Amino acid sequence: MTAGPANVPPAETAAWFLAQEPAFHEKWMAMALAEARAAAEEGEVPMGCVVVRRTPDGAARPVGRAHNSVEALKDPTAHAEMLAITQAAAATGDWRLTDCALYVTKEPCPMCGGAVVLGRLALAAWAASDPKRGAHTVFGMFSHPGLNHRPAVLPGCGPAAALEELRGFFRARRRRDAAGREARPGSAGTEDEAFGFGKA
Numbered sequence: 001m002t003a004g005p006a007n008v009p010p011a012e013t014a015a016w017f018l019a020q021e022p023a024f025h026e027k028w029m030a031m032a033l034a035e036a037r038a039a040a041e042e043g044e045v046p047m048g049c050v051v052v053r054r055t056p057d058g059a060a061r062p063v064g065r066a067h068n069s070v071e072a073l074k075d076p077t078a079h080a081e082m083l084a085i086t087q088a089a090a091a092t093g094d095w096r097l098t099d100c101a102l103y104v105t106k107e108p109c110p111m112c113g114g115a116v117v118l119g120r121l122a123l124a125a126w127a128a129s130d131p132k133r134g135a136h137t138v139f140g141m142f143s144h145p146g147l148n149h150r151p152a153v154l155p156g157c158g159p160a161a162a163l164e165e166l167r168g169f170f171r172a173r174r175r176r177d178a179a180g181r182e183a184r185p186g187s188a189g190t191e192d193e194a195f196g197f198g199k200a
């Protein structure tokens with residue numbers, strides 16, 4: 001096995017990612033957004049994620065790319081970030097993703113935030129923050145002194161148009177779920193209502 005950037009401390013990788021031009025981040029967020037779009041089309045919670053690895057030659061390439069698949073897999077842990085992180089670990093042959101950054105359309109939930117910490121990803125970038133249950137915004141997981149890894153963060157990453165598109169996905173989902181609740185009396189509010197986007 002060759003000595004790659006996996007041996008580089010995550011803080012150095014984070015600095016490298018954060019030094020890139022806005023277009024660099026927008027490119028990866030556009031890829032994550034395409035995944036969110038696919039999730040919306042499949043009736044999943046519209047979340048998309050890409051894990052990007054800094055390569056030894058100073059470039060970057062995606063090593064994980066996924067969208068929420070909770071309904072399709074009948075698995076409550078099948079969030080976009082969990083699937084993309086698992087793919088990235090398989091692709092790199094190492095569970096330590098210290099040379100990787102995670103781009104996700106909405107701020108990770110605490111489960112996915114935990115996976116970012118455990119995988120030691122250097123950077124977590126997201127487009128929309130989640131003021132109701134975001135791993136960082138609400139729980140401070142990415143700067144918690146009790147955890148052994150603290151990724152750099154890049155909130156509000158990506159173009160404003162992406163945020164608008166994401167809001168549209170969640171609005172459409174709320175409408176659909178509201179209709180579904182009428183058909184299923186007694187079911188509680190949807191997950192999406194906790195996502196912090198403005199009401200339609």
Ligand SMILES: [Zn+2]
Nearest residue numbers: 079109111112
């Ligand atoms: Zn999650």
